[in-house]
Amino acid sequence: MGDVAQAAGVAPVTVSRYLNDPSLVSDRSKQKIGDAIKALNYVPHAAARTLASKRSRMIGCIVPSLDSSLFGRALEVFQNHISTAGYNLILASNNYDHDKEREHIHQMISHGVDALLLIGSSRDESVYQLLNDKKIPYILTWTVDAKEDHPCIGFSNHDAAASITDYLMDLGHKKFAVISGATQYNDRASNRLAGVRSALAKRGLSLSDDCVIERPFGVDSGRDAFRLLMSRNDRPTAIICGSEPFAYGAIFEAKALGIDIPGDVSITGFDDMWLASNITPGLTTVRTPQQDMGMLAAKYLVSKLNKEDTLLPSPLGIEIIVRKSCAPPKE
Known part of the structure; x- marks a missing residue:
């Protein structure tokens, strides 16, 4: 130096x-x-700097998957902002594995990360206790915490799913199915499913358990679930996909089976990834505030590390993006 x-x-x-x-x-x-x-x-020399400053200048982030661009928009904005403040991003994926995420958190703490960004809120309370004991600031994204037990920057998955369900019911749909990720240890998936059920119940409708198919996230899972739903005698007229790759798979499989979208069945997605506007038909979906979450999460953690007063924003809004994959059901 x-x-x-x-x-x-x-x-x-x-x-x-x-x-x-x-x-x-x-x-x-x-x-x-x-x-x-x-x-x-x-x-x-990173180790020497850490000893001298008692900071590693590293912020850890653990995402469910690196297999799609879903978290990429938020992470790019997040990284750009923390880097201007002199921090580096350390990234890991837990592959939707509850225990694997815990391992990553322990490893990052052992390597001295200064703060953590996590996705969702479904994890053991002992993890939060560990972070608090070690005085490591953290922020939860893609979720909200009604109890305000943990700092969150995100949106209501329940209300977002209810909104897309309302849109379909306004078109006249009454026979619904849902293709969902595993709801265990996944508050985003479970809250989206609850949002669909809640919206239906308000209009006197219901969703039977056999109309909910849980699958690992991915296009192939969407194809498989769509094929199963449309092989039944009592077909749904609208399929709500809790993750966008499910919707892509459903559209691909519909073409293979000669099923018209939206003539025979309407399909919706969630998150408005880049393919949603480029697939045929264009996918009606929920646009989530991915870049806003990344920026606000970065500002929150940097402020906490600078020991500045930090106010959390209210839950962020979503937008229903209407394209060509939905239409009123046939009489």
């Missing part, structure tokens, strides 16, 4: 500030220090 300071013509403390919090350094000094670091091939 002393060599970098000498080459840049600045004090060593300025180099330290540049490495730990670039916002504290003037643009002119940033340029000189950056040039010196590049010329000298200087790489800070």
Whole structure:
């Protein structure tokens, strides 16, 4: 660090500030220090910096899956913001495995992460107790906590699913089915299913258990579930998919079976991923505030680490995006 300071013509403390919090350094000094670091091939020793500052400058994030672009939008915004504050992102996937997530959390704590971003709220209370005991700030995304026991930045999965159900009922649908991810240890999936049931009940309708098919997330699972539902004598006229890949699979399988969408059955998705507007027919879906969640989560954690007052936003809104995959049911 002393060599970098000498080459840049600045004090060593300025180099330290540049490495730990670039916002504290003037643009002119940033340029000189950056040039010196590049010329000298200087790489800070992370372990030494951690011992000196008692911070690793790392924020951990554990997502359910890296197999789709679902979490990518939020993570890109999240990473961009924490990097400007001098933090690096450490990313892991739990593959929707409750125990695997716990292992990742323990590993990240052992490596000294300063904060954690987690998806959803379904985990043992002991995990939250551990984070609180270690004084590690955390934020839950893609969910809301009605009890306000944990800091959350997200939206109501229950209300979002109820809204798409209301839209279909307004079109005249009464015979529904749901393709859902596993609801155990997944508050997003369970709340979406509860939202569908709640909306139906308000209009005197119901959803039998055999009209709910739980499958591992993915396009192939959507194809399989759609084929099963449409093989029955009493077919649904509307299928609500709790995850967008399910809806893509349903549309692909409908084409293979010669079933018209939306003429024979309406299909909806959830999250409005990039393919939703490019598939044929275009997918009617729930647009979730992915980028807003990433930005607000980053701001919250950086503020907590800076020991600043932090206010959590109200639950974020969603939007029903109407495309061509839905229509009134046939008489």
